[in-house]
Amino acid sequence: xxxxxxxxxxxxxxxxxxxxxxxxxxxxxxxxxxxxxxxxxxxxxxxxxxxxxxxxxxxxxxxxxxxxxxxxxxxxxxxxxxxxxxxxxxxxxxxxxxxxxxxxxxxxxxxxxxxxxxxxxxxxxxxxxxxxxxxxxxxxxxxxxxxxxxxxxxxxxxxxxxxxxxxxxxxxxxxxxxxxxxxxxxxxxxxxxxxxxxxxxxxxxxxxxxxxxxxxxxxxxxxxxxxxxxxxxxxxxxxxxxxxxxxxxxxxxxxxxxxxxxxxxxxxxxxxxxxxxxxxxxxxxxxxxxxxxxxxxxxxxxxxxxxxxxxxxxxxxxxxxxxxxxxxxxxxxxxxxxxxxxxxxxxxxxxxxxxxxxxxxxxxxxxxxxxxxxxxxxxxxxxxxxxxxxxxxxxxxxxxxxxxxxxxxxxxxxxxxxxxxxxxxxxxxxxxxxxx
Numbered sequence: 001x002x003x004x005x006x007x008x009x010x011x012x013x014x015x016x017x018x019x020x021x022x023x024x025x026x027x028x029x030x031x032x033x034x035x036x037x038x039x040x041x042x043x044x045x046x047x048x049x050x051x052x053x054x055x056x057x058x059x060x061x062x063x064x065x066x067x068x069x070x071x072x073x074x075x076x077x078x079x080x081x082x083x084x085x086x087x088x089x090x091x092x093x094x095x096x097x098x099x100x101x102x103x104x105x106x107x108x109x110x111x112x113x114x115x116x117x118x119x120x121x122x123x124x125x126x127x128x129x130x131x132x133x134x135x136x137x138x139x140x141x142x143x144x145x146x147x148x149x150x151x152x153x154x155x156x157x158x159x160x161x162x163x164x165x166x167x168x169x170x171x172x173x174x175x176x177x178x179x180x181x182x183x184x185x186x187x188x189x190x191x192x193x194x195x196x197x198x199x200x201x202x203x204x205x206x207x208x209x210x211x212x213x214x215x216x217x218x219x220x221x222x223x224x225x226x227x228x229x230x231x232x233x234x235x236x237x238x239x240x241x242x243x244x245x246x247x248x249x250x251x252x253x254x255x256x257x258x259x260x261x262x263x264x265x266x267x268x269x270x271x272x273x274x275x276x277x278x279x280x281x282x283x284x285x286x287x288x289x290x291x292x293x294x295x296x297x298x299x300x301x302x303x304x305x306x307x308x309x310x311x312x313x314x315x316x317x318x319x320x321x322x323x324x325x326x327x328x329x330x331x332x333x334x335x336x337x338x339x340x341x342x343x344x345x346x347x348x349x350x351x352x353x354x355x356x357x358x359x360x361x362x363x364x365x366x367x368x369x370x371x372x373x374x375x376x377x378x379x380x381x382x383x384x385x386x387x388x389x390x391x392x393x394x395x396x397x398x399x400x401x402x403x404x405x406x407x408x409x410x411x412x413x414x415x416x417x418x419x420x421x422x423x424x425x426x427x428x429x430x431x432x433x434x435x436x
Contacts, residue, residue, distance in 0.1 A: 011120045012119045014091050014119055015116050016090075016115040017113060018113070018114050028052075044106055044110075048103055053090050054090060054091055054092075056241075057089065066084070068086070072288030079288040082285070089281065104116045117277035139364070140349065142326065143350060143376060147412050147425075152430070153380070153428060155429040155432075156432060161388070162390075164224040167225055168256065169221070169256045169258060169378065169382055171207055171231070171260060172261065173203060173230070175199065175204045176205050180353050185214055192247070203371065206354050211258070212228070216362075231243045240278060241282035245286075254292065255290075255291050255292070258294045260371055262275075271298050272295050272304070273295060287315065292398045294374055296320055297319050297320055297335060297336040300336050303420070305339060316399070320374040321341045321347075322344065323344045324347070326349075331418065335369070343373075343424060344425050381405065410430040410431050411424035
């Protein structure tokens with residue numbers, strides 16, 4: 001079985017090895033494995049040819065990665081047990097999916113391997129496809145209004161900090177029109193990394209409009225900081241976790257990272273982006289560093305309880321499902337669900353900004369799915385953080401933010417007829433008046 005050249009059809013086998021004090025986090029680990037004289041490795045190479053095992057995170061040194069983990073452990077004692085997780089991740093690159101799957105299945109049985117996963121290039125079909133296609137003729141933003149129909153954003157605007165003042169948001173996806181009238185006040189000129197994918201302009205523009213829009217489309221937190229921004233996939237989109245690792249050194253405690261991507265393996269339904277081992281590892285680290293991560297649950301109609309690596313391995317992210325609009329909330333068709341989901345919000349009838357091409361800076365649309373829902377919850381997190389900081393002169397940590405936004409006592413619960421777990425919808429009035 002021969003290795004193929006790296007292309008859009010290539011699949012990356014990601015391996016987490018158990019800690020070995022004789023191994024350094026460096027490329028060419030396969031040479032060390034040969035020295036190890038493992039019968040298993042010899043058998044693997046006999047079957048698949050000489051395998052090249054490289055560092056998964058090439059842009060950072062082992063010392064830099066360990067420093068990220070040590071910083072996290074200083075802030076969160078629970079993170080001490082996770083020191084070394086970055087430097088245990090390696091990759092075997094350049095195989096088609098069937099070959100990579102065979103390698104991964106065999107590696108999973110090796111005693112030196114703790115976890116194994118596969119990552120393919122991110123295709124257009126693998127991104128969240130809640131693409132706004134309905135041009136809005138009439139503004140309807142009832143999701144901003146009074147509970148239970150809305151999240152009480154308009155009330156929050158009357159409270160110091162409730163418009164998101166001094167708060168920072170980074171939206172992780174792949175396309176926007178950053179000079180759209182709705183949020184050009186933010187002054188974002190380009191992604192922190194990667195580029196803009198033309199066909200994804202509508203999606204990212206709609207998301208930013210929900211979070212921070214001004215003018216014709218009002219965002220939940222329109223006064224967020226000018227340090228806010230967006231980050232895209234690297235040209236080599238096998239590195240799905242790298243933008244998160246890079247942001248770990250840029251973002252501060254209490255900042256918000258919104259992940260508007262989902263996993264869609266050829267053999268699986270759409271799942272949260274943390275379905276990928278490398279992404280889950282990076283999210284856990286950046287949460288340990290104090291960054292609040294809001295993540296779309298994805299549109300696969302799946303009970304996440306059926307995926308133990310998501311359900312049981314808590315990344316620390318706030319996972320958001322989609323509901324119907326206006327009230328008597330139930331799961332929106334297509335949204336994932338389950339006890340790992342923390343919050344829900346409108347997954348239909350969400351009025352926001354949109355852009356269909358470069359230069360289209362004044363269009364508006366109706367948006368839906370877990371994409372609109374996650375953006376609403378991210379906006380609520382920005383508003384709540386702003387109000388909390390204005391009152392207490394400090395910021396909420398990720399665990400406390402998630403606890404507040406998912407508390408059924410202070411927030412809006414699904415209708416009694418709803419038979420699945422989907423969390424709660426934030427109620428900013430109750431949270432600001434009674435919980436912080």
